[in-house]
Amino acid sequence: MANTRDRLVEAAFELFAQQGFDRTTVEEIAARAGVGRTTFFRLFPAKEAVIFPDHDALLAAVDARLAAADRTTATVAVAEAARLVLRHYLEEGEVARERYELTRTVSALRDAEIAGQRRYQRLFREHLRGWLDGPGAPLRAEVLANAVVTAHNHVLRDWLRGESSEPEAALSAALADFVPRLWSDAPRGATPGGQIVVLRSDRDVEELLPRLRRLLAE
Amino acid sequence: MANTRDRLVEAAFELFAQQGFDRTTVEEIAARAGVGRTTFFRLFPAKEAVIFPDHDALLAAVDARLAAADRTTATVAVAEAARLVLRHYLEEGEVARERYELTRTVSALRDAEIAGQRRYQRLFREHLRGWLDGPGAPLRAEVLANAVVTAHNHVLRDWLRGESSEPEAALSAALADFVPRLWSDAPRGATPGGQIVVLRSDRDVEELLPRLRRLLAE
Numbered sequence: 201m202a203n204t205r206d207r208l209v210e211a212a213f214e215l216f217a218q219q220g221f222d223r224t225t226v227e228e229i230a231a232r233a234g235v236g237r238t239t240f241f242r243l244f245p246a247k248e249a250v251i252f253p254d255h256d257a258l259l260a261a262v263d264a265r266l267a268a269a270d271r272t273t274a275t276v277a278v279a280e281a282a283r284l285v286l287r288h289y290l291e292e293g294e295v296a297r298e299r300y301e302l303t304r305t306v307s308a309l310r311d312a313e314i315a316g317q318r319r320y321q322r323l324f325r326e327h328l329r330g331w332l333d334g335p336g337a338p339l340r341a342e343v344l345a346n347a348v349v350t351a352h353n354h355v356l357r358d359w360l361r362g363e364s365s366e367p368e369a370a371l372s373a374a375l376a377d378f379v380p381r382l383w384s385d386a387p388r389g390a391t392p393g394g395q396i397v398v399l400r401s402d403r404d405v406e407e408l409l410p411r412l413r414r415l416l417a418e
Numbered sequence: 419m420a421n422t423r424d425r426l427v428e429a430a431f432e433l434f435a436q437q438g439f440d441r442t443t444v445e446e447i448a449a450r451a452g453v454g455r456t457t458f459f460r461l462f463p464a465k466e467a468v469i470f471p472d473h474d475a476l477l478a479a480v481d482a483r484l485a486a487a488d489r490t491t492a493t494v495a496v497a498e499a500a501r502l503v504l505r506h507y508l509e510e511g512e513v514a515r516e517r518y519e520l521t522r523t524v525s526a527l528r529d530a531e532i533a534g535q536r537r538y539q540r541l542f543r544e545h546l547r548g549w550l551d552g553p554g555a556p557l558r559a560e561v562l563a564n565a566v567v568t569a570h571n572h573v574l575r576d577w578l579r580g581e582s583s584e585p586e587a588a589l590s591a592a593l594a595d596f597v598p599r600l601w602s603d604a605p606r607g608a609t610p611g612g613q614i615v616v617l618r619s620d621r622d623v624e625e626l627l628p629r630l631r632r633l634l635a636e
Contacts (some may be wrong), residue, residue: 314532339572346568347561347600352450354557374557379617382565403634411633415623 204245205253207233213298221247221306248312251299254318258285259323266327272410275332275383278344279323279375282352285320286371289356300360317353321345334385344382351375365410380409423461423471425451430468431516439465440523466530471515472533476503477541484545492549493601496542496562497593500570504589505573518578539567548598552603562600569593 211232215224226247230240244250262281289296303309324345332341336373351374358364434436445467448458457594462468479614487495507514542563550559564621569592576582 215468230597311529314536318532336592339569342572343565343568346564350561350564352559354560375552376599377554378561380597408633410628415629415633416626 204233204235204239208235208243209250209253210241211357212247213295213369214275216251216302219297221302248308249308251309252312252316253290255319258288259319262320263323263327266323269327270415271330271331274328275379275409276407278328278348278379279372281324282348282375283368283371284368286352286356290367300357317349318341321349324348332383332385338383339377340385344379347378347382348375351378422451422457423451424451426458426461427468427513430465431513434469434520435516439520439527446528449619453586466526467529468473469520472506473537476506477537480538480541481545484541487545488550489549490610492546493597496546496566496597497538500593501586501589504570504574504585508577508585518575535567535571538570542566550601550603551598554603558600558603562597565596565600566593569596 207395208229212224212229215228215232224247226240229247229250230237232378233240244253261284265281265284266277286310290297303313321342322345325341328341328344329338332344334340352371353370355364355367355374358370359367364370426447430442430447433446433450444458444467445455447465447468448455451458458468462471467473479502483499483502484495493606512518521531540563543559546559546562548554549561552558572590573582573585573589573592576588577585582588
C-alpha cells in the first residue's frame with residue numbers, strides 16, 4: 201500500500217481531474233486519502249504544493265549533482281543535472297501530463313510552477329557562478345542558468361504536448377549546443393593572437409570538452 | 419499640472435513609501451490624486467499595476483522596434499529594443515529605485531514584475547522565431563529571448579543597486595557577446611565525421627594541433 205504522501209498526491213490528482221482545482225478542498229483530498237486535514241498540512245504547505253510533490257527532492261538531487269562537480273567536469277554535471285529533472289517527469293508519465301493541463305488553466309498553479317522554475321534557475325546560477333571566471337561571470341552564470349532551464353522546459357513541453365518522442369536526446373543535443381557557446385568568457389577584442397580552432401570528432405563532446413579546456417589552459 | 423494618470427502614480431509611490439504597499443488602499447491613492455476610485459480603475463486594472471504604469475507602452479515600443487527589422491538587421495534591432503527598455507528605467511531614476519525596493523519586499527508586486535518579464539520574453543521570442551532558421555529554431559528563439567531579458571535585468575539590477583555606473587554600455591557589451599553566440603543554427607550532429615567543436619585560444623595553434631589530434635585519436 202502506498203504511503204500517506206503518495207495517497208494524498210493520487211487523491212488530489214483524481215479530484216482535480218474530476219471537479220477542478222478550485223472546487224477541490226484540502227479536506228476532500230485528505231478524506232479521499234483516508235487521513236485528516238492536519239496530516240495533509242504536515243506534508244504539504246498548501247493545496248498548490250501537492251501538485252509538485254517532488255520539487256524539494258528534485259532540487260536537492262540537482263544541488264548534489266552540481267556540488268559533486270568541479271570546474272573541469274562542470275559542463276557534464278550541468279547536462280546530467282538537467283537530464284535528471286527531465287527524467288523524473290518522463291517517469292511520471294500521465295501525472296506529468298495532468299499537471300501540465302492543470303498549470304495551463306489554474307493561475308495559482310502557474311504561479312507556483314514559475315516560482316519553482318526560479319528555484320532551479322537560482323540553483324544552477326549559484327553553482328555556475330563558482331565555475332566561471334572573468335569580469336562578466338555573474339551575468340554569464342545567470343544567462344547560462346536560464347538557458348539550461350529554458351532548454352529543459354522547452355523539451356519537456358514538447359514531450360508533454362506529444363510533439364517529441366525523444367526528449368532526453370533533444371535535451372542533450374540542446375545543452376551540448378548552448379552550454380559551450382555561452383561558457384567561455386567574452387573574447388577580449390584586443391587579444392592579439394587569439395585563434396579559433398575548429399575540430400571535428402566522433403567522440404562524445406561532453407566527455408571531450410573538459411580535457412580540451414585543460415589542454416588549452418595549460 | 420500633471421495629468422490624472424501621472425498624479426495617481428505619484429500619489430501611489432508616496433503612499434507606498436510612507437505606509438507600505440499592503441496598508442495603502444486604492445481609495446487613499448485616488449483621494450491623494452484628487453480623483454475617485456472609479457477613475458483609478460479606469461486607468462489601472464489593479465493596485466499592483468500603478469507600480470508599472472508604462473509596461474504596456476514599453477512593450478508596444480519594443481514590438482514596434484522589432485517589427486521594423488528584417489533578418490539582416492535583426493541583431494541590431496534586438497539590442498536597440500533592449501536598450502530602449504533599459505533607458506526608460508534609467509530616465510525614471512529614483513522612481514525605478516523605489517519600485518525595486520517595493521518589488522523586493524512585496525510578493526504581489528514581485529509576481530506582477532515576473533509576469534511583466536514573461537511578456538517581454540514572449541515578445542522577443544515571437545520576433546526571433548521569425549528570423550531564425552533550422553529545426554532547432556523554436557528552442558533557440560526561446561533561449562535567445564530569455565538571454566536578452568536576463569542580460570537586461572541583470573544590468574538594470576546592478577544599476578539599481580548602485581553597482582554599475584554605465585548600464586547602457588554594459589548591456590550593449592553583453593548583447594554583442596551573447597546574441598551572436600546563440601544566433602546561428604547548431605552544427606548538425608549528423609555531419610559525417612561526427613561533431614564539430616569550436617575552440618578559442620591564445621596559444622600557438624601549430625604547437626597545439628598535434629596534442630589536440632592525439633587527444634581526439636585516443
